[in-house]
Amino acid sequence: MGLHREFEAQGQWLFRWRSVLPFLFTPLIVLAVADMHWPFGSARLHTIWEYACLTVSLLGLAIRVFVAGCVPAGTSGRNTKGQCAASLNTTGLYSLTRHPLYLGNYLIGLGAMMTPSVWWLPVIYSISFVAYYERIMFAEEAFLRKQFGVRFSTWAEVTPAFLPNFARWNAPSLGFSVRSAMRREYTALFVIIASHSALEIAGHAVVEHRYVLEAKWAFLLLAGAACYFTLRGLKKYSRLLNVSGR
Template identity: 45%
Template sequence: MPLREEFVRSGSWLFRWRSYLPFVFLPLILVAAMRYPVIESHPNLHFAWSLLSLCISLLGLAIRCHVIGHAADGTSGRNTKSQVAELLNTTGFYSVVRHPLYLGNFLIALGIVMHSLAPWLVVIYIMAFALYYERIMFAEEAFLRRKFGRDFMAWSTQTPAFLPRLRQWKKAAVPMDFPKVIRAESAAVAVIAFAFPALEFVMHHATEGSVAIESSWYALLASGVVLYAVARVMKRQLRRWLKYERILYAAAK
């Protein structure tokens, strides 16, 4: 099979399983957190590094929220079986980078990996992400090129694939849809809210033999739980509304 077709085929397969990549690193993160505790020896440095790591993950979440909230219907979804794009997004974050959702994914996981305080794990994560998502982006762009032709070529020629070119920013054409963001990004919020306190538990236990952590991490965990619960309720109400709408449509026919 020619390399081009092989890249598209493997990228499409990896696309279906992209949500599970972070779980591959979970054992390595736990090992790193237990092996490199610095809480007692450098508490101020540990706090500053924890704050930096959290901010990187929150930046990734903010990028994802902006992209999802301003994306047109039928685009930028969480579909896993096949590529879907009703139109080509070229404004908002799509005006400065071609794959903003993957950039958001990268930053969310990077912050969590950095929080483990293991430089070797950060290097492994960056290399694995590059190898994994390169194929996915290749397959995605092959799909977009077939569907949108010259429009895709014109946009992709001036827009970088992964490192944003902020001077090209164009205001998003679609208004922000906050309910859509809450429904779509509840899982990402839950991951961040759980991962950082969990790593703190592990580090404190490895260093001090206890699981007592700073109150700020409890607040983060509680906030994540509340937001996730709200999102679940909103999803359930949306499904009920869609079911009711289909019943009314069937009755009208």
């Protein structure tokens, strides 16, 4: 098997199991939390830092939400069994980068990896992310090249694979749908809130030797859980979040 087909086969396998990647970092996160400390010994600086880390994760979510609210049905989904694309997205965030959803994923994870304030965790995460998702992007693009031919090649030649080129902005062909975005991304919101809240509890346990969840984090966690179960129920038992063509 040549390298081209080998990379594509590896990418297809990794694509199917891409949701497992965060769990592979659990042992490293435990080690990082065990070495956790407040920046320069200041609880105030820690508070500022945790907000900065949460902002990075929310920026990643914002990218995913914008994509989810603007793409047509049959694209940019959460399918795991194989590649599918009813059409080729080339506008909106897809005019800046060929893989905006993976850019969003990277930032969501990076915010969490930065939280323990140890330099090596976000470095290892970034290297692993590139090694893992490079194969997935290779496989996806091989599929899209076969599916859309010259149209894909023309778009790919001028659009960066990952880091966005803001000079190439082209407004999305479909307007933003709040209902479509909520239907697709409510899980990501809850995962961000829950993971940062868990890191906050672990940080206080390691540094201050006490288990505590500050009021602001408790509120965020309760609000996130309420949002998750409400939207999950609406998605499963009603058509309120369904939008024609999305």
